[in-house]
Amino acid sequence: MATTETPFHDLKSHVQLTMSVRVVARVRPLIKNTEIEKDRIIETYGEAENKTTLRIPNPKIASELYSFQFNSVYDDATQAELYDREISPQVKHLFKGYDVTVFAYGVTGTGKTYTMRGGKSLADRGVIPRLLSSIYRRARKIEKDTAGETQVEVQMSYYEIYNDKVFDLFEPPEQRTAAGLPIRDNNGKTVVVGLTERPCTTLKEFEQLYDQANVNRSTSATKLNAHSSRSHAILCVKVVQTTGEEVRISTASAIDLAGSEDNRRTDNNRERLVESASINKSLFVLAQCVEAISKKQSRIPYRESKMTRILSLGQNNGLTVMILNLSPVRSYHLDTLSSLNFANRTKKIEVNEIENQPIFREQVGKGKADGTTSSSMCAPSMNRQPLRPKMLSQNTHLKEVAANIPKPARQFSVYADKTKPPAARPSTQANTSHARYSNIPVKSPKRPNTEASARPAKFHRPNEPAKPSVPGLSKDAIEALIERKVTEALAERADSTTVSAGDPVSDEVQRRLEALEKRVDGQENERAEGLQYLLMAKQHQVRGEDASALRMYQLALPSFPGNEKLARKVKVLQDKIAGKGVEKARSMAKEAGVGEAVERPAARRKAKGEEDESYHEAQDAAGQQDEDDDFAYRPRTKIRRPHTTILPKPPTFDLNRDVSPRPPVKHSPPPEEPDDSEDELAITLTLQTPRTKQLLEIINTKDISQIKLLKGVGAKKAEAIVNCLCDFEDDERVTSLGQLGKMKGVGVKTVQNMRMGMVGV
Numbered sequence: 001m002a003t004t005e006t007p008f009h010d011l012k013s014h015v016q017l018t019m020s021v022r023v024v025a026r027v028r029p030l031i032k033n034t035e036i037e038k039d040r041i042i043e044t045y046g047e048a049e050n051k052t053t054l055r056i057p058n059p060k061i062a063s064e065l066y067s068f069q070f071n072s073v074y075d076d077a078t079q080a081e082l083y084d085r086e087i088s089p090q091v092k093h094l095f096k097g098y099d100v101t102v103f104a105y106g107v108t109g110t111g112k113t114y115t116m117r118g119g120k121s122l123a124d125r126g127v128i129p130r131l132l133s134s135i136y137r138r139a140r141k142i143e144k145d146t147a148g149e150t151q152v153e154v155q156m157s158y159y160e161i162y163n164d165k166v167f168d169l170f171e172p173p174e175q176r177t178a179a180g181l182p183i184r185d186n187n188g189k190t191v192v193v194g195l196t197e198r199p200c201t202t203l204k205e206f207e208q209l210y211d212q213a214n215v216n217r218s219t220s221a222t223k224l225n226a227h228s229s230r231s232h233a234i235l236c237v238k239v240v241q242t243t244g245e246e247v248r249i250s251t252a253s254a255i256d257l258a259g260s261e262d263n264r265r266t267d268n269n270r271e272r273l274v275e276s277a278s279i280n281k282s283l284f285v286l287a288q289c290v291e292a293i294s295k296k297q298s299r300i301p302y303r304e305s306k307m308t309r310i311l312s313l314g315q316n317n318g319l320t321v322m323i324l325n326l327s328p329v330r331s332y333h334l335d336t337l338s339s340l341n342f343a344n345r346t347k348k349i350e351v352n353e354i355e356n357q358p359i360f361r362e363q364v365g366k367g368k369a370d371g372t373t374s375s376s377m378c379a380p381s382m383n384r385q386p387l388r389p390k391m392l393s394q395n396t397h398l399k400e401v402a403a404n405i406p407k408p409a410r411q412f413s414v415y416a417d418k419t420k421p422p423a424a425r426p427s428t429q430a431n432t433s434h435a436r437y438s439n440i441p442v443k444s445p446k447r448p449n450t451e452a453s454a455r456p457a458k459f460h461r462p463n464e465p466a467k468p469s470v471p472g473l474s475k476d477a478i479e480a481l482i483e484r485k486v487t488e489a490l491a492e493r494a495d496s497t498t499v500s501a502g503d504p505v506s507d508e509v510q511r512r513l514e515a516l517e518k519r520v521d522g523q524e525n526e527r528a529e530g531l532q533y534l535l536m537a538k539q540h541q542v543r544g545e546d547a548s549a550l551r552m553y554q555l556a557l558p559s560f561p562g563n564e565k566l567a568r569k570v571k572v573l574q575d576k577i578a579g580k581g582v583e584k585a586r587s588m589a590k591e592a593g594v595g596e597a598v599e600r601p602a603a604r605r606k607a608k609g610e611e612d613e614s615y616h617e618a619q620d621a622a623g624q625q626d627e628d629d630d631f632a633y634r635p636r637t638k639i640r641r642p643h644t645t646i647l648p649k650p651p652t653f654d655l656n657r658d659v660s661p662r663p664p665v666k667h668s669p670p671p672e673e674p675d676d677s678e679d680e681l682a683i684t685l686t687l688q689t690p691r692t693k694q695l696l697e698i699i700n701t702k703d704i705s706q707i708k709l710l711k712g713v714g715a716k717k718a719e720a721i722v723n724c725l726c727d728f729e730d731d732e733r734v735t736s737l738g739q740l741g742k743m744k745g746v747g748v749k750t751v752q753n754m755r756m757g758m759v760g761v
């Protein structure tokens with residue numbers, strides 16, 4: 001079908017519009033036999049050919065509609081319509097030197113893979129095959145129009161991010177290494193090191209490679225999608241236009257993100273759950289990045305997941321189109337709203353519209369220009385490059401950096417062993433400029449030559465105390481510099497030639513790089529684990545599963561030591577759960593006819609004409625969600641700050657007024673960490689059950705032999721209890737479990753054990 005270019009896409013308006021990410025919503029049709037018309041909740045508005053508005057009801061109040069506006073909105077659009085209007089117009093910009101990124105975002109089962117890859121029939125073909133078809137067509141046209149003066153080559157790489165690891169899709173799964181391929185920053189762009197790049201000269205060749213690679217992609221059947229993608233798939237198509245000595249390289253990246261999943265609906269098994277957690281985590285980080293960008297925050301958490309690092313939304317130059325895939329039906333209501341909110345923020349992201357400058361042929365061989373000026377996502381090399389460090393002594397760029405920042409550079413510099421002069425390296429860089437790759441070793445300005453040549457650079461070990469060699473430069477700053485230089489060296493390495501195996505200095509560098517990588521990975525894993533728990537906590541909380549949310553937040557605590565907000569959240573949830581427990585106990589008591597009716601907070605709310613509890617919980621969760629977004633990762637070494645907030649403690653109750661709670665007392669935070677069991681105890685404290693009565697009677701006997709028979713109480717504890725009781729006045733008694741718990745050496749857990757041990761009462 002011929003490309004229709006609406007005025008929307010003429011270059012002038014395009015320049016204006018592509019300053020932001022272009023967001024296109026696509027509502028998929030109902031799925032036959034499983035979805036029905038009356039469950040449709042999305043309506044689209046606008047002129048027939050140019051819909052831009054979409055409405056969806058408020059899940060609480062059906063009559064209230066939320067309205068969202070995007071660059072375009074499609075309802076039941078064919079593959080051809082979507083492609084011709086949204087993607088085809090980008091092809092000419094690709095050939096002008098702009099990088100183009102198209103990615104599909106949406107919940108599982110909303111049509112991302114259908115949109116990007118599509119089906120086998122011509123009509124069903126998705127964005128990717130159509131894009132390639134356009135690229136080849138345009139390439140042939142350019143070659144024809146220039147009478148062969150301009151030659152166009154197309155190369156492709158294709159990889160997936162599965163469980164936060166990068167795998168080359170040109171490699172069958174059995175050949176993958178468990179750790180996957182490393183990614184590096186290269187002058188602000190992210191590259192995957194060691195990725196295969198395949199030249200493909202015709203559409204047929206591309207399709208063969210693409211289909212073959214898709215077999216290697218991780219997909220599985222889930223309850224929500226029979227062919228669910230379990231990974232984010234990234235296809236990079238590099239277009240190399242050569243006219244004489246001038247070479248222009250630009251990259252089209254097409255990304256099929258895995259969809260977020262609500263695991264209450266998936267019935268996922270353990271393996272699927274792990275995948276799902278990883279998918280959800282990376283999408284959560286993506287949402288955090290988008291939020292941080294839209295709020296113009298200085299810290300964008302790109303590094304917290306590989307997907308966000310690679311996507312680098314808002315950091316990559318060129319043109320970005322996001323296709324927001326949506327399901328039209330009610331069962332996706334909350335997920336759809338969440339996707340819409342995400343997309344709403346994404347459309348505000350501004351992207352620098354910078355075209356890749358032409359470079360000259362001799363530079364191409366060096367692998368410099370293509371890697372640093374084309375895609376932010378693809379390995380720049382033509383062939384598979386092993387992950388080997390580049391000798392710093394060969395890299396004048398690093399030398400310059402080292403000269404400017406002498407001390408930190410010394411932390412990383414590699415000192416050539418003078419006794420073994422470096423052997424001449426076999427170079428594949430026929431056109432290598434000698435200005436760039438000199439053999440002059442990098443010398444640390446202050447280190448004497450002898451030392452420099454004999455000793456390898458010193459690395460901090462993780463457990464070593466920080467010993468900054470430069471006053472005023474923190475260990476972190478030095479670490480950051482080291483990492484930057486390692487990254488530069490590796491990326492440069494990936495761009496250029498192979499290093500002869502077995503070179504002693506390279507091996508040494510390699511060993512250190514691996515050590516550094518492990519250390520950085522260790523930190524990232526810890527942070528990633530914490531984020532995963534946070535994500536799960538939020539998901540539970542949004543669903544009103546407070547106990548599970550609390551547990552997840554508690555599990556996240558060690559990864560964010562000293563984070564007051566997180567600690568506060570834990571406390572708030574504990575109090576909330578304790579409050580619910582108290583209510584539950586009261587209603588149980590009421591049902592059992594014990595005690596008088598107690599005014600419940602929820603009842604009070606109702607009496608005031610407020611809405612039901614679940615509404616408030618959802619509101620709380622939503623409010624807290626915003627708060628969470630700036631949980632900054634801090635290494636474990638950071639000193640915990642003492643809690644300063646005064647929070648209400650679960651109320652305690654008097655034996656004689658069991659069912660009439662005392663007004664909650666404001667306490668300073670307890671000295672020890674709050675304990676799950678405290679919440680449960682708050683429930684038991686509300687009532688003086690026969691079990692409690694019996695327990696207190698035993699305690700009040702002040703008889704060690706009887707007390708020590710209680711569960712969890714040995715002779716020592718019994719003695720301690722009796723000692724405490726000896727301080728009581730003659731007629732004074734222990735009247736509540738709370739009082740008992742406060743005795744020296746007793747505590748909440750012991751009381752709970754004692755009570756639980758009162759079997760048969």
Ligand SMILES: Nc1ncnc2c1ncn2[C@@H]1O[C@H](COP(=O)(O)OP(=O)(O)OP(=O)(O)O)[C@@H](O)[C@H]1O
Nearest residue numbers: 028029108109110111112113114225228229258259
């Ligand atoms: N526009 C559409 N027209 C017809 N069928 C569609 C459309 N979009 C999606 N479908 C169908 O819906 C089902 C789910 O689509 P798809 O697998 O593309 O979802 P997904 O978002 O990629 O899911 P996941 O994230 O789990 O991989 C498939 O059977 C697909 O054929």
